[in-house]
Each structure stands twice: as C-alpha cells, then as structure tokens.
Amino acid sequence: MPKHMVARSVVVDAPAKRIFDLVATPSQHAVIDGSGTVQGAQHGPERLELGSEFGMDMKMLGLPYRMTNRVVEFEEGRLIAWKHVGSHRWRYELRELPEGGTLVTETFDYSRGQTAFHVLSGSPARNARGIVRTLERLKAAAEAEEV
Template sequence: MGTHRVSRSIVIDAPAERIFDIIATPSRHSEFDGSGTVRHAVSGPDRLEHGSEFGMDMRMFGVSYRMTNRVVEFEPNRLIAWRHIGPHRWRYELEESPAGGTRVTETFDYSFRFPAYYVLAGMPARNAIGIEQSLLRLKDVAEKAATD
C-alpha cells in the first residue's frame, strides 16, 4: 500500500465472522455507510468473494449515480477490499482480540493514481469523517445483531 491513505479503527464487541458477514453483504452496505453516499445494492451476489462485482446506487453532492465495484482482496473473516473504475481501494481488516471483540480497520487507499487530486479536492478529510461514522454505524449494527 502507498502512503496516500486514510485509515481509522474501532473495537467492536462481536466476533470477526459476524462483522465480516455484514461487510461482505452488499445489500447491507447502506446500513453502515457513514458518508451518506451509499443508497442500495443494485447488482451482484448476495455475498462477496474474491473477484465478485457488485453495483451500488450512490448519491454525492446532490447527484445520483451508479458505481460498479470489484473485490480485489479477500480473506474470509479477516480482509476484504474492493475498487471501482478508479484504482483506489476501500479495505476492511478485522483482527479478533484474545480478550474479546474485534478490531476493525477501514482504509481508503488513494495512492494508485492522481493522489494530488484527492488532496486538493479535500477528500482525505472528508473520507476520514465518513470512515469514522461508518465504523460507529458498523459497531452498532454488529453489536445489535447479538441481541436480536
């Protein structure tokens, strides 16, 4: 991975398998998206695996659009990353703690092409806020699933 990335972590009181199941299910992405851009899944499998393609209805700055993503990294219950038409990646890494819970790290890696554009457009700061909110929402969804 390059140096141009935004990354945040949170500890979730849930096993990695439960958290990974949520992340690997495209129809659930809007439940934990903290950026406000993900609307709903429009195509793809029920559960992601390496090489899966999935389409999402999105909305940013008042403009609706569709984005197709492809899973480019995949280790069940540990790592999943996807990219869309651009080369940058969204990555989730999960690490269970022997003391309980799972540390989840979400990273937006924009080091692959035109990193200066992302910096000038203010994307790192905007992505950091969205990632922080996404992790809090993922925590709520995963921990609530244990009580349902």
C-alpha cells in the same frame, strides 16, 4: 500510516465472522455507510468473494449515480477490499482480540494513482470523517445482531 492512505479503527464487541458478514453483504452497505453516499445495492452477488462485481446506487452533493466495484483483496473473516473504475481501494481488516472483541480497521487507499486529484478535492479529510461514522454504524449493527 503510509502516505496516501486514510485509516481509522474501532473495537467491536462481536466476533469477526459477524462483522465480516455485514461488510461482505452489499445489501448491508447502505445500513453501515457513514458517508451518506451509499444508497443501496443495485446488482451483484448476495455475498462477496474475491473477484465479485457489485453495483451500488450512490448520491453525492444531491446527485445520484451508480458505481460498479470489484473485490480485489479477500481473506474470509479477516480482509476484504474493493475498487471501482478509479484505482483507489476501500479496505476492511478484522482482527479478533485475545481479551475479546474485534479490532476493525477501514482504510481509504488512494496510493495507486490520482493522488493529486484526491488531495486537491479534499477526499482524504472527507473520507476520514465518513470512515469514523461508518465504523460507528458498523459497530452498532454488529453489536445489535442476534447471536
């Protein structure tokens, strides 16, 4: 794992398209978020693509706030990443497996500046826990979807 990145993976018993559609739809982010910070979509497109800007209602330590994100990496059905005013990125990578299912990797990439702040604030460990819970929720949602 490269320095200043936190990533976790899970195998989901669903096609990559179904999983990607959940991640690329901002209104679903509060459903799959395991960190407890994402409260709901505020503005933006129904479905994300490269360059999309979307706003989310957030809450941390009991304090509500709003965050605007921009999609900075995008490959339909395989990769999506966004960033907000900070330089770090949230990335989802999907790879369908030959034996069935899809390997989903979520990454918190804080390698593009402010690394000391993230380390001192405990973000890597806190985000690792949130990523694990998010992947559990994403797996449950994707596997429960009607075909």
